[in-house]
Amino acid sequence: MIITLIVTHLIILAIVCIILYIISYLQSGKRLEAKGRHVFITGGSSGIGKALAIEFVKKGACVTIAARDQGKLKEAETEIKAFIKDADSQKVQCVAMDVSKDYIDVERSMNKAESQLGPISILINCAGTSVSGTFEDLPLEKFQQMMQINYLGSVYPTRVVVKSMKTRRQGRIVFVSSQAGQLGVYGYTAYSPSKYALRGLAESLQMEVKPYNIYVTVAFPPDTDTPGFENEQIGKPKETQLISQSSGLFKAESVAKTIMEDTLNGRFLCSIGLDGWMLGCLTCGMTPITSALNGIQQVFLMGLFRLVSAFYLVSFDRIVQQCHRERKQKEKSS
């Protein structure tokens, strides 16, 4: 009796695995080799973007980094060039542009980069910034600024490359969201929505461009030790700090390695770390199933992770209550 039960379960499990394997095979792109490709990275002069540039150069790619500050760009360019393997075929260059202001300017800068290093095969939208504070304390302009830089600043560069990627029937487009684009966090009422928006964009765009052999990846990094992260600490509410800490602090290099691998493998969802993996399974929704292993994990673990999330939510609630009490006490004593 027990043996029949076990065998039946194993058969069902095997069938689920086979189905998910077939689905993932149909949905993911074939691996793209980075060697010789032109990789365009916005926000490539610092933090995660710079680490990505280094990883791609190590793989033999040609890289353009884009950001606003020319001085920082030049410094990063020199740093990245030190990782070049084949000086004859590999080039690294930088372009100064603001991803969020003027579409025509973005288009002009990117076309110029393409005239030098060839058509862009991989676009990484990494330029972004964050702001934290309570909803009523955040200046209203910040809500607009976050959407302008983090969301529209990814729409514009993507608009520039899609047409030529479609014609060439090849390409990868990456959006760097955040774990704060998977769950709302105290203090991130302006930042979180701009990162959630990227996922909506990524899902819709993937459906449109798949017939052209273009694959979209959306990455959800946790706190990562970068100049941007350091800046963000100033004025960050204690609640935001403590809640974010639950998924740890990662190195830009390891975040970049994971993003690069998932991009080259044509994976839609890219999670970093153990909590990132759990969050990815829990919030996968209707995202394309591009890895059989991920699909199987999602099917079998989603319910369990919902239970795990309840414990996290209780601990977040405690943090908020505790900070609230502390603040009240401070107000009283002053």
Ligand SMILES: NC(=O)C1=CN([C@@H]2O[C@H](COP(=O)(O)OP(=O)(O)OC[C@H]3O[C@@H](n4cnc5c(N)ncnc54)[C@H](OP(=O)(O)O)[C@@H]3O)[C@@H](O)[C@H]2O)C=CC1
């Ligand atoms: N570090 C973290 O904890 C996490 C970061 N992220 C996301 O990862 C991305 C990179 O973050 P991180 O490496 O920490 O950031 P950094 O602040 O270290 O680097 C940001 C980069 O983006 C560029 N940039 C910013 N605004 C613009 C703009 N308007 N136009 C062009 N370039 C711009 C900056 O250069 P310049 O100022 O010269 O323009 C810089 O090169 C961001 O989108 C961030 O939201 C997600 C999760 C966690």
Ligand SMILES: CCCCCCCCCCCCCCCC(=O)[C@@H](N)CO
């Ligand atoms: C099964 C359920 C598991 C749940 C795990 C939950 C962990 C949530 C932590 C929230 C982290 C938010 C980090 C934002 C980082 C960021 O974007 C800024 N640093 C930008 O600069």
